[in-house]
Amino acid sequence: MNQLVFIENNRVVTDSLTVAEVFGKEHKHVVRDIEVQISKLHEAKEHEFVKSNFGLEIFKAKNNKEAKKYLLTEEAFTLVAMSYTTPEAMKMKVRFIEEFKRMRAELEKQKQPFKLPTTYKEALLQLVEQVERNEQLQLQNAQKDQIIKELRPKATYYDLILQNKSLISISKIAKDYGMSAMKMNQLLHQLGIQYKQGDCWLLYSKYQDKGYTQSKTHTIDSETSKMHTYWTQKGRLFIYEMLKNKLGILPLIERDEQTA
Known part of the structure; x- marks a missing residue:
């Protein structure tokens, strides 16, 4: 599997099929894990979080029967993958997080097509906006780097x-x-x-x-x-x-x- 995350409806997401393949799990078990987290979120009255970060879709499985899969934002993926704690699973989680970061930067580029300024004022405004975007990306990268390293400590008793x-x-x-x-x-x-x-x-x-x-x-x-x-x-x-x-x-x- 080359592509871990992708852009859909202007958002960076992965899906339950990808998670199942990368972590070596049966898809039905990943769907079960996802629905356990969704149930807990609803119990906590986090209905908007579920709506914003989990997307249910129907697809045709290999047996030509309809089956369900879930689209997951990075936040949803982090919740679902939290229980996958083997050393190999930790490596996969780090790969996913790094891919989310890279794809988010790609989406940002798509949202901000370069436009040649026609006046000095426009050029100055573009420069200020670019500096602000760079600072925001730097902050996001620093936050993700901390999360990645938090996933790596060796577990002692x-x-x-x-x-x-x-x-x-x-x-x-x-x-x-x-x-x-x-x-x-x-x-x-x-x-x-x-x-x-x-x-x-x-x-x-x-x-x-x-x-x-x-x-x-x-x-x-x-x-x-x-x-x-x-x-x-x-x-x-x-x-x-x-x-x-x-x-x-x-x-x-x-x-x-x-x-x-």
């Missing part, structure tokens, strides 16, 4: 235990220290752990594959989405050690114990 615990936002971690999320983000930047690009905080490369964070994309509307980074319990312990050992900053509960 300790890591597997931590994965069963809930993710936590930076604002909740900051609350443990009696500070704002803004202040906590600045401290992590001061320690060389993360940097800001656009309005997102992203881990520096050397920390991206340690299993400290998980990134989720939240749909704002049918055309807009935003990535949020959540910290794992392993990441929370990492922040604790760094603040304690590098800056001498303790959480409130330990400060209270020392005072007592």
